Amino acid sequence: MEVQSLLDNIQELSDLELGVLLSLIAQGHCLMTTEDDLVDDLANELSLIASERFGLSYVVLEPEDLCSVDRFGEAILEETGTQFSAENDPQPGSFRARLANLDIRAAPKLSQRLSRENGRFDDRMVKNVIIAKGFNFADEYVQVQTIEIINNKRFFSRTTVHIAPKTFLFIPIVTASSKDTHLTPHLNDRLFISHYHHPDHGFANLEELDYSAVSDDSSGRSRQRSSWESTQKSRLISKDVIDKVRAMGEAAAITPEVRRYLQDIITFLRMERGVDGGVTPRATSQFVALAKHLAPLHGVDFVTPSLVMLAARKVYAHRIMIAEPARERSMQYGSDPAAVAELLQDLTPQLVIEEVLNTVQCPI
CATH class of the missing domain: 1.10.8.80 (Magnesium chelatase subunit I, C-Terminal domain)
Structure with missing residues (x-):
């Protein structure tokens, strides 16, 4: 999709699509709130927007993924990458001490060298979009690590430093019944915008996907699905378009x-x-x-x-x-x-x- 095409058809975007688009344009992050029984649908809708609308990798975090930094880290990293394990794991304390003050530009090479010295090499990156259900109940250290990702585009695991991509979006989801349980103040202040998704507004991409669902015994449905995928590709908003709209806004x-x-x-x-x-x-x-x-x-x-x-x-x-x-x-x-x-x-x-x-x- 070209810039002019996007601007001409901006009214066709749903509120959720517009919220994600604005966050990507401004390189900020968006807090989403909805009713308790719509959290799963909202997370699925946002994942479709990230992948089908913007062509970005994503992860949907469940509340159990937010209980510890280790589990959080494993969930947000891309599956790609090569790992070489040694018989003895490094001591995380001394390793972290050597990495704590690395400049972001130097972190990848130095962390890989130190990782090899300790018998492990892990070059996985953080995914483009993190969608976190119930993040206001997340462990405090998970929230601190999230601030590190937002500020410096890096995540510290036990063995290395993982770099976040330039296009990175964090979307915590908070239920309406738990909105009085706040995120840590520093993290909350780093969220660019917030949006309450009303039940009456629906989930355009989910509904469209359900309508185009493939049935094993229906060739007509298969053609319909193929048509839906083709339509989605034509609606894809590229990074180049986002960069140009950002320049126009600035x-x-x-x-x-x-x-x-x-x-x-x-x-x-x-x-x-x-x-x-x-x-x-x-x-x-x-x-x-x-x-x-x-x-x-x-x-x-x-x-x-x-x-x-x-x-x-x-x-x-x-x-x-x-x-x-x-x-x-x-x-x-x-x-x-x-x-x-x-x-x-x-x-x-x-x-x-x-x-x-x-x-x-x-x-x-």
């Missing part, structure tokens, strides 16, 4: 008025009642980046106030932390604790964002 202009509007939203979010954090410097940079990358997808080369509003909803929904009554700002000025508790009882990040967007004056 070149999008922001007028002084829209820039001020952007900054006012950030300021009001920080000062809004009930907010206890989450409006971080990283969030600010990603807020601006998303607003710019949305521009070419909407057929313009500049950022509009409506794009800023959309970006705010996607960037801050998973970041904003609602304060406990005792930490609410107005308590410093003598507010009634019962009244504050009542105010915060049903307050959500989404409500905070909408209140701010309705308060800040939008440039004409």
Whole structure:
């Protein structure tokens, strides 16, 4: 698919496809939330999007894969690669100490040399897309290793350093019933956007695949499947197209008025009642980046106030932390604790964002 073809047909993308596309364009990562009984379908839909829409390798992690770093590491690595095992395994402590501060450019060659010295050579890479069910319950060290992959594109196993590809996307899935169990703050702040998938929105690729399922005794079905595969190939969005759309987004202009509007939203979010954090410097940079990358997808080369509003909803929904009554700002000025508790009882990040967007004056 060419760039113009993608932009002309952007309305045909589902919300999930658009979320993955934006994450790949901005080189960020996306938090997905859905109802408890739809987690498996959502993971399968995302795996189809990764493989059929973008031609990327992927892995779907079950909750049991997130209980330890070793199990997590084995799950996220490509099956390709060559391993040579010696009779004696190396001591992981001393090996890790020699690798801990390696520059990312030097890590592959040095880690392979050290691996050979210890009797093992493993050149597997991290897969392009990691889809992790229930990642908010993952072991703390698994979450720390995920931050390492996101920041430095490398994963430390017991024997070597595995490099993540340049095109890398991490998609944790959180159930609606467990959304109050948060990811570690540092990892949460590194997630670019978040998206709630409503049950009514369905799963376009899964439904299309089910309709085109092959039956052993039906040649007509086989032809239908072949037609579906051909259609999918014509819809494939290549890395070259993504790179070109990224360049278009980075070149999008922001007028002084829209820039001020952007900054006012950030300021009001920080000062809004009930907010206890989450409006971080990283969030600010990603807020601006998303607003710019949305521009070419909407057929313009500049950022509009409506794009800023959309970006705010996607960037801050998973970041904003609602304060406990005792930490609410107005308590410093003598507010009634019962009244504050009542105010915060049903307050959500989404409500905070909408209140701010309705308060800040939008440039004409």
